[in-house]
Structure formats: C-alpha cells, structure tokens
Amino acid sequence: xxxxxxxEPQALFHYVLRIGDLSxxxxxxxxxxxxxxxxLEEDLGLANIALDLIGQARLLLSYAGEIEGRGxxxxxxxxxxxxxxxxxxxLAEQPNGDFGQTIVRQVLIxxxxxxxxxxxxxxxxxxxxxxxxxxxxxxxxxxxxxxxxLIRLGDGTEESRSRxxxxxQRLWPYTAELFAADDLDQAMADxxxxxxxxxxxxxxxxxxxxxxxxxxxxxxxxxxxxxxxxRGRHSEHLGYILAEMQHLQRTYPGAxx
Amino acid sequence: xxxxALTAGEPSPAGDDRLALAWxxxxxxxxxxxxxxxxxxxGLIRFVRVHSDDSLEVGLSPTYVGCPATEVIRLGVVRALHxxxxxxxxxxxxxxxxxxxxxxxxxxxxxxxxxxxxxxxRTVVNTRDLLRADRPPAxxxxxxxxxxxxxxxxxxxxxxxHRCRACLEPFEYFKCI
Numbered sequence: 001x002x003x004x005x006x007x008e009p010q011a012l013f014h015y016v017l018r019i020g021d022l023s024x025x026x027x028x029x030x031x032x033x034x035x036x037x038x039x040l041e042e043d044l045g046l047a048n049i050a051l052d053l054i055g056q057a058r059l060l061l062s063y064a065g066e067i068e069g070r071g072x073x074x075x076x077x078x079x080x081x082x083x084x085x086x087x088x089x090x091l092a093e094q095p096n097g098d099f100g101q102t103i104v105r106q107v108l109i110x111x112x113x114x115x116x117x118x119x120x121x122x123x124x125x126x127x128x129x130x131x132x133x134x135x136x137x138x139x140x141x142x143x144x145x146x147x148x149x150l151i152r153l154g155d156g157t158e159e160s161r162s163r164x165x166x167x168x169q170r171l172w173p174y175t176a177e178l179f180a181a182d183d184l185d186q187a188m189a190d191x192x193x194x195x196x197x198x199x200x201x202x203x204x205x206x207x208x209x210x211x212x213x214x215x216x217x218x219x220x221x222x223x224x225x226x227x228x229x230x231r232g233r234h235s236e237h238l239g240y241i242l243a244e245m246q247h248l249q250r251t252y253p254g255a256x257x
Numbered sequence: 258x259x260x261x262a263l264t265a266g267e268p269s270p271a272g273d274d275r276l277a278l279a280w281x282x283x284x285x286x287x288x289x290x291x292x293x294x295x296x297x298x299x300g301l302i303r304f305v306r307v308h309s310d311d312s313l314e315v316g317l318s319p320t321y322v323g324c325p326a327t328e329v330i331r332l333g334v335v336r337a338l339h340x341x342x343x344x345x346x347x348x349x350x351x352x353x354x355x356x357x358x359x360x361x362x363x364x365x366x367x368x369x370x371x372x373x374x375x376x377x378x379r380t381v382v383n384t385r386d387l388l389r390a391d392r393p394p395a396x397x398x399x400x401x402x403x404x405x406x407x408x409x410x411x412x413x414x415x416x417x418x419h420r421c422r423a424c425l426e427p428f429e430y431f432k433c434i
C-alpha cells in the first residue's frame with residue numbers, strides 16, 4: 001500500500017475502475033450467449049468465462065469503492081453509475097455479432113488481460129497484486145478456449161474463415177485504445193502499481209501473431225483511432241448494456257436476492 | 258495479533274481444543290457442487306487462528322473468483338462453526354497466494370476419483386505454450402489412455418469435460434490451476 005499512498009486516491013480509484021469495468025462489461029456481453037451458443041459445450045464455456053469475469057469485476061469494484069471512501073459497494077458501482085462514469089475500453093462493449101465475432105473479441109481481450117495480469121501480479125499495490133495473481137490463472141484457460149476456437153474457425157471452412165477474418169477487420173481498430181497510455185496509465189506505471197502498457201503491448205503482439213499464424217488469418221493494419229472509453233466516452237452500445245444490466249436496481253432500489 | 262495459529266497441514270497442538278474443534282467442524286463442510294468432498298481436503302482453508310480478543314479467524318480461499326459456490330461455502334463455514342459452539346468467529350477471504358489445485362489433499366484426490374472425477378495433474382499449467390492442451394487424463398472407468406477433451410469448461414468452473422475413446426463414456430476432469 002506504500003505506492004498507493006503516494007498516489008492521489010482518486011487516480012487509483014479511476015485506474016481500478018478501468019480494469020474492473022473491462023471485465024464487468026465483457027462478462028455481461030458474454031452472458032447474452034447463455035442459452036444461444038452453437039452447442040452446449042460452448043454455451044457452458046462462454047458462461048463460465050463470463051462468471052470468472054464478473055468475479056474479477058466484483059473484487060476490483062469492491063476495492064475501487066474502498067479507495068474512493070464514500071461507502072459505495074461493488075453493487076452501487078455496477079448498478080448505479082451512468083454511462084460516462086464507466087471507464088472500460090470500448091472494445092469490451094462491442095456487440096456479440098456471430099460466434100466468430102465473439103471469439104475474435106475474446107481473443108483480443110483475453111490476451112490483453114493475460115499479459116496485464118501476469119505483470120500486475122508483481123504490483124506494488126498488494127491488493128491489486130493478489131487480484132491479478134488469481135485472475136491470471138483463470139485467464140490462461142480463457143485464452144486457451146478463445147485461441148483454440150479462433151484457430152478452428154480461421155483454419156476451418158471457407159465460411160468460418162471469412163467470418164473470422166471480417167470480425168478481425170472490424171474489431172482490430174478498437175485494440176489501439178487498450179494500449180494508448182495517458183497520464184493515468186503513466187502515473188500507475190511510474191509507481192509500480194501497473195505495468196507499462198508498451199510492455200504489455202509487446203507481449204500481446206507476440207501472442208496475437210502466434211495465434212493468427214496458426215489460424216491462417218491476416219493481421220489487419222494499424223489505423224488511427226479516436227476511442228476514449230477509458231475516459232468515459234463510449235460507443236452507442238454501452239447504453240443498451242447498462243439499460244439491461246441496471247434495470248432491476250433502478251426500478252427497485254436496494255432489491256436483493 | 259494472533260496468539261495461536263495453525264496452518265493447513267500442521268498437526269493440532271495438544272490441549273488446544275478450540276482450534277482442533279474448529280478444524281473438525283470445517284472438515285464437515287462439503288463443496289456444494291462436489292458433495293462428499295470437504296473444503297479442508299479441497300485445500301480452501303488457509304489458516305485457523307485465535308486472536309487476543311478471543312475471536313477465531315478462518316482464512317478461506319475461493320477456487321475460482323466467479324464460482325457461485327463460494328458464497329454457499331462461506332455460509333457453510335459460518336454455520337458449522339456456530340453449530341460447533343466455537344464462539345466468536347470471522348471468515349476472511351484469502352486471495353494471495355491464489356488457490357491451487359495442488360493443494361487438494363491425497364484424501365481429496367481419492368474422493369474425487371471415487372466420484373468418477375479425475376483429479377488434477379500436479380504440474381502447473383504451461384504458460385508459454387497455451388494453445389497446446391495438457392496431456393489428456395486416463396479414463397477413470399476403464400483406465401484407457403485414449404481420451405479426448407470435449408470442453409475446457411464443464412458443469413462447474415473447476416471441471417473440464419472429457420470422453421474416453423475406448424469405452425465411449427464421458428467423464429469429468431478437475432482442472433489443474
């Protein structure tokens with residue numbers, strides 16, 4: 001906690017929301033597949049990954065609430081924040097599309113989270129280090145699931161290959177935001193709370209190149225982007241996710257199971 | 258400040274009835290998803306200690322962060338300790354070091370096998386080569402080595418679904434994590 005103490009609590013609060021919201025929004029998205037996946041095994045697989053992501057989000061949002069010190073719980077943060085208070089990168093909120101698009105989005109984020117959490121396991125913030133250690137272990141299974149599916153789709157039939165490639169073209173531009181380091185990312189790296197995003201990027205690049213080569217898919221070129229979900233400016237999709245996710249708590253404040 | 262501590266695996270000190278009683282009570286709590294497998298054998302109890310204010314603290318690790326059984330297990334622990342008249346107690350969630358399937362006891366592994374669930378391999382997951390699956394476990398029914406993974410995610414987060422190519426029966430594998 002020494003490093004955290006040197007930081008503005010507000011900065012750490014926002015940083016923890018960034019990584020927590022990424023898991024929460026992606027977990028909510030994957031949950032939409034329950035009962036609709038192409039086969040029972042994939043239904044279970046996506047639901048299990050969604051559960052892990054919601055579990056990560058619970059730990060991170062609980063911690064964020066403690067840092068903020070205004071008595072907000074994980075549920076308050078998940079169910080009662082407005083869209084522009086969500087700090088996830090916009091890639092997580094992109095629609096499920098077909099199974100290929102869901103798998104491509106999953107590979108891109110699994111690889112990012114894996115490379116982030118593995119490095120964050122050595123964070124100077126003990127609480128984040130513990131959450132990252134635990135999450136890294138689970139994310140390896142997520143990566144194996146999504147990576148092996150991408151290989152099957154890419155190196156599969158003409159139809160599956162063309163769908164996987166077009167999903168890759170569509171989603172790739174959103175990945176730049178994951179690695180665009182602003183003052184907040186910089187400050188977290190300077191005090192050892194989080195790894196440098198340039199390092200995470202290098203590891204992610206290598207991992208993606210390997211998966212794409214095995215999947216016989218082409219890596220799209222880099223394009224300039226102007227997404228700022230990490231600062232609360234989202235695509236049109238997040239509002240719909242929140243409307244569904246927050247409906248019950250907004251309608252019946254304080255409702256519990 | 259803890260005046261008396263006992264970590265998993267250590268024998269209970271003679272005369273320290275409260276700790277021994279707590280461990281016995283904890284060994285009665287079963288995993289709701291794998292009945293017959295108790296949470297001590299599953300390696301979920303990190304420590305049991307008595308503090309100077311006479312409260313008893315139990316350190317409990319989740320298997321997977323999103324596992325819905327975690328809440329049920331926590332309730333089970335509190336209920337078991339109260340039933341054993343252990344006195345004032347608190348349950349603390351312990352995330353670090355992260356729970357590992359290596360912590361399942363020999364008894365726990367035998368219980369899994371008796372239930373037809375293959376216990377986890379002892380090695381840590383290969384982080385370098387994630388895309389290559391682990392060596393498939395042998396069939397718990399006919400012992401054939403020729404098995405395949407049907408799904409990395411089975412009926413619960415901690416299990417994968419496999420199938421034996423020899424006897425054609427599906428079986429569950431407790432994942433190595």
